[in-house]
Amino acid sequence: MDQTEFIIRxxxxxxxxxxxxxxxxxxxxxxxxxxxxxxxxxxxxNGQEIVTMMTIADYPEYLAVGYLLNQNMLKPDDHITGIDFDEETDTVVVRTERKTNYEEKLKKKTLTSGCAQGTAFGDVMESFESIRLAETARLHTSWIYALSKKINLTPSLYLEAGAIHGCVLCREDRPLVYMEDVGRHNAVDKIAGYMHLNEVTPDDKIFYTTGRLTSEMVIKSVQMRLPIVISRSGFTAWGVSLARQANLTLVGRAKGKRFLALAGTDRLVYDADLSATAEEGTEHQRKGSRDDD
Structure with a gap:
């Protein structure tokens, strides 16, 4: 496979x-x-300790910015004046011009179903209904099969050691940014941080994840303005309900020739030749069901 397709892998x-x-x-x-x-x-x-996360710590700057954005502690128009990572003390500091109201947000913190302690805040849900995703976005079924093959055959920490989740930012049938971490919410936040710091527009992008399509995954995807999400794994009822509310295209159980779309199905374009689509390879069958992690 041509590994030059990836910006980060x-x-x-x-x-x-x-x-x-x-x-x-x-x-x-x-x-x-x-x-x-x-x-x-x-x-x-700035000067306030926010959270301690368990992570593989390979892209701490992206993880830090993405976490703060997805928790609404940073606004999209906030000016970041610096990001400092200290490998010896395992700390990362994000500095902004605007004085933030993070102390009040910390009081409103609630736990969600993410690995470790993924969090969602009250004002995230309050703003959820105001977000409008790109209605012109389309998902060709041929892209689902192409992306699954390219991503699953890419050398990864999952194939090397397991116990990891993967998230990939894609455009059409091309995987662009592939992040892994021990918590699926961390991998999502790394993508969010990359998009923000590199001014990546979301309207024509596809988000691929190995993790379950829970309420947290849907909320983060909508926060990132990504109109389409694909997963190897299954759904939760609340995740589906929120995706339908936001008109997010939600495709799960995408393995081999199979997938199931439970929200935003009007974006699907059925163009794949299933007779030419292979079932999932034995490598992933041998490694086990990564989506049950």
Missing amino acids: PDPANPRLTERVSGLDQDGRAVEASVTVERPLTLYL
Whole structure:
């Protein structure tokens, strides 16, 4: 596969991201396995400590900005004056010109179904109804199959060590930015941070995720103004309800020749030749059901 398609893609060879650990297999034989390394990363907004996240910490700047945007602690028009990451203390500080009201937001924090402690705030839901996604966006079914094949065959931390979620920003049938992390909300936030800092427009983009399509995933996608979301995994009822409310195209269980669209189906263009579409390869069958992580 032509890896030049990606602007950013996983780097499973990065020694900071995995460790070799010895153990025994099902036959009692001594083996060594690659395991994913997670680290605590403490995020500050100006002088205020916001949260400590468990992350692989490969793109801390994108993660920090994306988290603050998706929690409405940063506004799209806020001017970021600096982002400082200290690898020794595992801290990242985002600095802005505007004095933010994060202390009040922290009081309104509620837990959601994300891995670790994904969060949503009251004012995120309050503004949800005002967001309008691009109605002109389209999703060709041939793109679903092409994206699934390209993403699943890309060398990744998941294939190297597992215990990881992946999120990919795409345009048509081209994967652009592929982020991984131990929590699916972290991977989403990295995409959000990348889009904001690089001024990427969302209207013609597709968001691919390996994780479940929960309320949190739908809320974050809508916050990012992404009109189309595809997942290998399934749905929650609230996730579907919110997607229909926002007119977000929600496609799940996308494996091999199969997928299921439960919201925003008017954007679908059925152009794929299913007779020429292969079932999912044995590599992912062997690795197991990553969407159940």
